[in-house]
Amino acid sequence: MNDMSRMELEPSSAGLRKGDEVRVMAGRDKGKTGRVLSIDPRTRRVTVEHANIIKRHTRADSSKNIKGGVVEREGPMAISNVMLVCPACAKHARTGRKLMPDGTKVRVCRRCGTTLEK
Numbered sequence: 001m002n003d004m005s006r007m008e009l010e011p012s013s014a015g016l017r018k019g020d021e022v023r024v025m026a027g028r029d030k031g032k033t034g035r036v037l038s039i040d041p042r043t044r045r046v047t048v049e050h051a052n053i054i055k056r057h058t059r060a061d062s063s064k065n066i067k068g069g070v071v072e073r074e075g076p077m078a079i080s081n082v083m084l085v086c087p088a089c090a091k092h093a094r095t096g097r098k099l100m101p102d103g104t105k106v107r108v109c110r111r112c113g114t115t116l117e118k
């Protein structure tokens, strides 16, 4: 993927929010689940706990008190590679929107219909 094609995408979080439990549907960590650590709707990338671990080799910098070595951390991946795990039916599901009687919109699991607001 190059930067041009990324810039043409409409910002979208695909119905996901920070803290949601998601399942990785594609790629190296397919099948793993974890919580959403961060979402970037502009680039449509998401960082998921324990998934897509990348190793960063850092150089020691004593003035900044940084030790050299290998740091492991989660790397961002495409939002389209993950799906929400519904807390009610425990399956990965698409999210929908439902209008409540008081006019607020809530997220719902499209599989079981449970409201996903906390």
Ligand SMILES: [Zn+2]
Pocket: 086, 087, 088, 089, 090, 091, 093, 109, 110, 111, 112, 113, 114
């Ligand atoms: Zn559900």
